Amino acid sequence: MLSAARRRLFPLPVRYIAAAFSTSAASAAADPTVFYLESTCALSPAAAARAADSIRLVSPDSTAQADAVLDLLRRYGFSDADISATVRKFPFVLVSNPTKTLQPKLDFFASVGISAPLLPKLVSLSPIVLHRSIQDHLAPLFESLRKVLGSNARVVTALRQMPFVVRCSPKNTPNLVLSALRDVHGVPLGDVSRLVAIQPGVLLQRPDRLAEIVQAVKNFGMEPGHPMFVHMFAILSKMKTPTLESKIALYQSLGFDKDIVTLMMRRYPPAMAISGEKIKESTGFLVGKAGLSLEDIARYPMILKRSLESHSRRCAVLALLRKEGKPQGNHQVPVVLGATMVRFLKVYVQPHEIEIPDVVRAFNGEIPFEGFGVLQQPQQLGKTSL
Template sequence: MLAAARRSFLIFPVPLRFFSVASATADPTVSYLISTCGLSAAAAARAAPSVRLASPGSTSNADAVLALFRRYGFTEAEITGTVRKLPIVLASHPDKTLQPKLDFLASVGVTTPLFGRLVSLTPVILHRSIEAHLVPLFDFLREVLGSDSNIVTALRHMPYVIRCRPKDTFRAIATFRDVHGISPSQVSKLIALQPGVILQCPDRINEIVQVVENTGVKPANAMFVHIFAILTKMKAPTLEKKFVVFQSFGFDRDDINVMMRRFPAFLTVSEEKLKKIIGFLIGKAELSREDIVRYPETLVRSLDSHCRRCAVLTVLRREGKPVAKHRVPVALKTSKVRFEEMYVLPHHEEVPDVLRAIRGEIPFEGF
């Protein structure tokens, strides 16, 4: 019988990972990380060497760290994220090392729920010096953004800014100011729009500035910061692919530059959506390229929205309503509320089909 059992074991071997997980969870540190901090078994095994509890009962320091986080409003998910990214935080002195950083953030206006999100995304700040990192960083951001409330607003949109080393932020801003002559007020607006710009290296900043200036917009122009902020979100190859899409429909670089000056947000639209929207506007909706250049806002609307609006216009044309004579691109680029106020609400009782059209119940086949 023993021999049969051995043969069975050889035929159906137990995976080695079963033993490794079982032995890992028997480790008091791993068990604590799983049961108390919410880490998975694999994450706990990776984190354990940085924490290393001497025994199952030696958790007083780690318990105090978790209690400190909870006092500052951290959710359990945020605590788990913080420990997973910086497990050594559980071995840190809660009063001498961690609380001073949290107190500093509170003093500049960081409150719940930003507190936990900020730390869980960038827990390394808990091990940065207040005097050498946080104070000079906030002094610099305060100089650029004007107030602590503006800094906190920026951190909500770009929490990773807080881990930037002051010298890196100085280098980025120096590039804006000294190399390209961008005024402090413009720099402030730029960071408010896209805080991540202070993470850009000088070469990347120079590259984006060149693209913006190629559109005919100089740093002194109010539109400069808006175009720059959008371009920081995409790499040069991505931008070039979008230009290729436009060129495939007959647009040239001058057309694209005009659109960038008028409504740079169209650059955020994916290549696939651009193909569909431009194809629809030029094909079924019968817009000209000149119409799209004049009203690039039409490119950010959904295809479904365009179809519904065109269906409404078709119904109004059929009924001979004067409003149907309005130019199609103007009707397509206007806001949803404004469109309904002009083309739907005044006619829905006399022409019920406008309601069906705006609901998508009447397909648009073309004018």
Template sequence: MFHFLIPRFIPHTTLQCPYVFSRLFNFRSFSVFSNHPSDNLTLSNLINSCDLSPETSLKLSTRLKLVNPDGPNAVIQLFRSYGFSDSQLSKLVKKRPFLLLSDAENTLLPKLEFLRSIGVSNIDFPKILTGNTSFLVANLEKNLIPRYEIVRSLVRDNKEVVSALKHGSWIFYNHSMVNDSVPNVEVLRKLGVPQRFVSLLVSYFPSVAFNKHSVFVEAVNSVIEMGFNPLKLNFVLALRVIVSMDKENWESKFKIYERWGWSRDICLLAFQKRPQCMLMSEKSINKTMKFLVKDAGLSPEVIAKSPAILSRNLEKVLVPRFAVVKILKSRGLKKRGLTFSSFTLISEEKFLEKYVTPFQKDLPLLLDAYKATKSD
């Protein structure tokens, strides 16, 4: 069946070189050929690039001498046919060297075919499998398929299952986490959380949805106590924040914002409007708040009412757009009462359409000024 993986014209004698292989894989005879000559890859180069320990190298060398010499080549070519580049193959083998000893046709191929059947693409395979090499050693019928069925029951379609794998491939192999996910989602469903928000949590933040049940329930209760509505998107976004942060980190964010004039009540108000503001790093908070308060002249209260501003890129969005609007105001082309959020929270296309293009005749250099202040 694997005639397409190992060209028949390669003799076994050219695939065997035990002596040189035992000397830390400095040999040339193990070759794998793809359809593109530029993609030719030698097994020796692959393993040398993995920086394996001497002990692992010796064990792998010894065991490779005992297997069919076509085996490692079949494994490599199989992964290449599922989208792996040389560097991604190197990363995979470094994490789990003895995959090279696997039966490509009977052990690995069925698992890869199963993942492809649920929608995993060649672009996704390297990300998912290097993120969790345990996929490749777990039993398909006893482990992977049953766990897939559990995850599938939590979301709307296979596309969301694949998204969950891309954002947390380890969930398929962690039996306790898969088991916790069912009662966790049941808690949300009993609260009336819409399925689209449940799916968002599972597919984009699986570390939250699959967390320990007692931790998850405690976080849900905290979010409810803060006044979040289970029917709104911010409920699951706040849940993500609370589950992701320990109490020490949570309190440290309050202290950072307090240094910029926010009271604890203002912090909570901003969190209710934009939960993600509590996930920003201290460096990002300080840089953005410094610009908004000192350069843009906004009060802490104004920022708290539109905390989504904080998540906008400082160099690419806030600074250049502020510069453009400042020019327009100075020329009397825009009202001075213009709110900061009205031009920072819109798309690039809308900003140019509303604040740059209409004024090109009066200010022909406005676009140049905008680009000059915009960092790449």
């Protein structure tokens, strides 16, 4: 039986497996570049073999230069994982001149406010930036980004959200987007800056895609300059048209009239970014158990984003206050569910925790919410319901 088990686990004779490992080790030892990449840069054998095709570390001088490169990166906050990712993607960094080629780029990033942990993240994602010209690429890119965003601090914030923006063409991409949004679509410059700060990935959008998104936002009744235009644009820029259409169809399938969906999005654009499953679950709870109407949800669409656990606990607290005859128990359910945590605790829990200790238990989820009374059924909303 033991022999059969060994055959299943090791279909090849053990001596062949051992030979394979010894061959791999011998191969690494025979190739100093592969050995260096594995032992010093923590690359896998396969990754080290691929990297060794583009660089050779065959002399003491070459390994000393590679060591100097690694020391330089570590001084700028690169972890071992950052170094491994950088070398795996761009092995040529190890044979770059650390003083003349690499350090000026790292110093430039530091001069515009980019330091660890953002700097290693940017470089490990796009190591080629260490070989870009400061004069022809990096400086013009950051100047373009500053023109759109207004300051180095906002550029850093944008890169923290979307580090791949550093790959943008400095002479074309940011300026083309700025020109298209401002001059073609009439988006105020201040709104363009806010938009890029919220969603830096917009800098990589094609002109036809920008036009498509602008039109989709307008279809929700938000023209450029509308207070919610930027927020809706940022959300729709991450959604493909079929996804947007299916989300609208989902709301309609739950009973929301299309015009009411439009009104909901104008009030609270993030409602379009909620997953379909959460929309169904939240609507089911709010209507079926909390007794709200679709009209209530349309008036306070932000409650769709809250977790069911939060809704259940707040409703349990509200039910207790109603039972005890407290005035706060008569507050509208959507208002209670939409309140900030600080306000909810201040108004509905803390004033009653001594007289009605169960409000604390309800808030902690120890008392389940069973409903307020007669359940309301979903109703179709018409254009004039609100």
